[in-house]
Amino acid sequence: MWFAFLSEALRSYDSLTTHGIFGSYQKEMFERYGGTLEPEELADYDIPGKKTAIFSEMDAIIANEAIFAEYKIRNYSEFQVFSNPDYGNMNETERKSFSETVSQMRNKLSRSSDSQTLDEWYDSPLIRLQTLTALERTYVGYEPSLRSYIDRDSRPVVVRAAEQILHMRNANLISYDLCRTFSLYAAVVVVFSAVAVILFVAPLLTTDRMQKINLIQYSSATGRRILGIQLAATAVSAFVLSFLLIVAAYAPFLLSGAGDYWNVPILSFTGFDMLLYNITFGQYASILAGMTLALSIGAGCFAFILARFSTNMVTMLIKTVPVGIAVAGIAGLSVNMALSYNNVVFSAIFRGRWDAPEILACAFVAVVGMCAAAVVAMREKRVEVS
Numbered sequence: 001m002w003f004a005f006l007s008e009a010l011r012s013y014d015s016l017t018t019h020g021i022f023g024s025y026q027k028e029m030f031e032r033y034g035g036t037l038e039p040e041e042l043a044d045y046d047i048p049g050k051k052t053a054i055f056s057e058m059d060a061i062i063a064n065e066a067i068f069a070e071y072k073i074r075n076y077s078e079f080q081v082f083s084n085p086d087y088g089n090m091n092e093t094e095r096k097s098f099s100e101t102v103s104q105m106r107n108k109l110s111r112s113s114d115s116q117t118l119d120e121w122y123d124s125p126l127i128r129l130q131t132l133t134a135l136e137r138t139y140v141g142y143e144p145s146l147r148s149y150i151d152r153d154s155r156p157v158v159v160r161a162a163e164q165i166l167h168m169r170n171a172n173l174i175s176y177d178l179c180r181t182f183s184l185y186a187a188v189v190v191v192f193s194a195v196a197v198i199l200f201v202a203p204l205l206t207t208d209r210m211q212k213i214n215l216i217q218y219s220s221a222t223g224r225r226i227l228g229i230q231l232a233a234t235a236v237s238a239f240v241l242s243f244l245l246i247v248a249a250y251a252p253f254l255l256s257g258a259g260d261y262w263n264v265p266i267l268s269f270t271g272f273d274m275l276l277y278n279i280t281f282g283q284y285a286s287i288l289a290g291m292t293l294a295l296s297i298g299a300g301c302f303a304f305i306l307a308r309f310s311t312n313m314v315t316m317l318i319k320t321v322p323v324g325i326a327v328a329g330i331a332g333l334s335v336n337m338a339l340s341y342n343n344v345v346f347s348a349i350f351r352g353r354w355d356a357p358e359i360l361a362c363a364f365v366a367v368v369g370m371c372a373a374a375v376v377a378m379r380e381k382r383v384e385v386s
Contacts, residue, residue, distance in 0.1 A: 002249075005188045010253055013181040015118075017257065020177055021270075022138075023122050023131035030173045035264035037139060037171045047136045054132070057125040058109055065108050067101070079105060138270055142170045146269060155352020158341045161276040165269050172268045178258060179266055179275055179284060180337065186285075187336040189249045190292040191328045193242045194299040198324050200241065201234050201300045205307035206316040227380040231304055231373050238300030239293060246289045254285070266339075274341045277356070284339065291335055291359060294366035299327045301369030305376050330365060334358040 018024040033041045058076040062068040073079050083102045087095055106112075109126035121127060142165075149162040254262075262282040266275045279287075302323050310316035337343040338358050350357040 001188065001192045006185060006249060006252075009181060009185045009188070010256055013177070013185075013253070013258065014256060016177045016181065017175065019118055019122055021131065021134045022176055023128060025131055025135050026173065026176060029135075030175070030261075030264075033173065035173055035261075037169075037173050039169075042139060047132055047140065051129060051132050051136075054125050054129045058129070061109060061125065065105075067104055067108065071101075073105075076109075079109075134271075138176075139170060142166075142269060142271075145271060146170070149274075153352075155341065155347065157276060157346075157352045157355055158274065161267065161274060161341070162269070164278065165267060165274070168267065170269050172265045174261055174264050174266050174268055174275075174281060175258075176268075176270050178261055178281065179340065180273060182253060182258065182285065183288065183336050183338050183340070185249075185253055186288040186292065186338075187332050189245060190288075190295055190331040190335050193245045193292055193296045194327045194331055195324055196245065197238045197241060197296045197300040198303040198320055198327075201238065201303040202307040202310075202316050202320050203313065205230065205304060206310045206313060227308070228374075228377040231301075231377045234300050234304045234373075235297055235370065238297045242293050242296035246292055250285065250289070273337075275339060276341060277339055279339075287359065288335055288338060291338065291362040292331075294362040295327060295331045295334075298362075298365035298367075298369035299324070301366075301373040302327065304373050305369075308376055308380075327365065330361060334361045 017027050020026075029037065029041075029045060032045075055076050058079075059074075062073060062075060062079060068074075068079070071082060073082055083105070085098065090098065106126060110121060110124040112121065112124075122131070146162045146166045150159055150166070153159050153162070258281075262285075263280050265278055266281055266284050267278040268275050303320055306319040306323060307316055310319060333344045335358070339356060341347060341352065343358050345358040345361055346352060346354075346356075354360070
């Protein structure tokens with residue numbers, strides 16, 4: 001699981017700290033100003049001044065490239081006007097030719113070449129301008145977008161979050177893709193944890209049934225209680241195994257630099273995602289860990305029940321595979337994009353009307369699994385032996 005999924009997710013996050021929509025600018029702001037961005041700090045960072053310097057760089061490129069002179073383009077402002085014509089007045093051949101010309105000009109401004117590295121591409125004037133524009137839109141021009149959510153969104157929790165973010169000036173400097181990437185990473189962990197618990201729990205009880213050890217246990221009052229002891233062992237083992245998997249998986253991610261954001265609030269808006277609650281990233285990671293523990297314990301309890309009613313390994317597999325798939329599906333849908341307005345359980349199922357329904361879904365699985373397993377264990381004391 002580490003080499004197939006988690007290590008790649010970690011590499012992707014490392015790349016996004018410098019190769020995302022904000023380039024390295026947001027990371028630089030976080031290192032300079034801390035977890036929140038005050039108005040005077042935003043003014044000190046001087047985004048307009050940085051953009052002006054880039055305009056000068058691009059004007060110099062335009063002045064020295066023949067393709068711009070051919071179309072009488074002398075600076076970046078004139079290029080912007082040129083690259084946004086009225087396509088309605090062009091036929092298909094003209095549109096294709098024009099698009100190719102604009103693409104060649106953009107390649108000059110981004111210094112694109114076959115030998116160019118990703119770092120060099122992000123360091124080019126055109127891409128730095130685009131990342132600065134995205135940064136400016138997030139920390140300066142966020143109000144119109146947030147007001148559109150407040151005025152038009154039908155999800156009450158999203159509206160409330162948008163109002164909070166507007167009141168707080170969208171000032172949290174959380175890494176823009178940290179929670180999105182970490183939640184996907186945690187979703188892989190919870191699926192693996194739930195499946196691992198099922199694979200460890202189910203065969204043990206099934207083996208007892210295959211060897212008819214339960215019939216020997218039924219001969220005494222203490223033996224009749226053994227299933228309850230096994231249930232307790234199942235719950236504790238599921239908790240311990242899941243906890244160890246969480247520690248083993250979370251540690252590399254947090255040590256990669258994500259841990260620097262441990263005390264940074266996540267309530268924020270980037271234009272394509274909105275985190276909904278005013279908690280820190282550390283609390284967020286702890287909540288995802290709790291959801292993983294709950295689903296793992298629930299999966300273990302369901303495996304316990306199915307193994308109790310399985311007399312051989314084949315029967316056990318036939319019963320547990322669909323349950324494992326169902327729990328894994330709930331895990332993936334609940335943990336991925338958790339506490340975001342993009343979470344499937346939150347938006348598609350509950351329509352944004354409940355707070356954190358994805359957490360409730362995980363807790364529901366754990367509670368139902370434990371209660372059902374407890375009922376089975378208690379009934380074992382009075383079961384008839386044929």
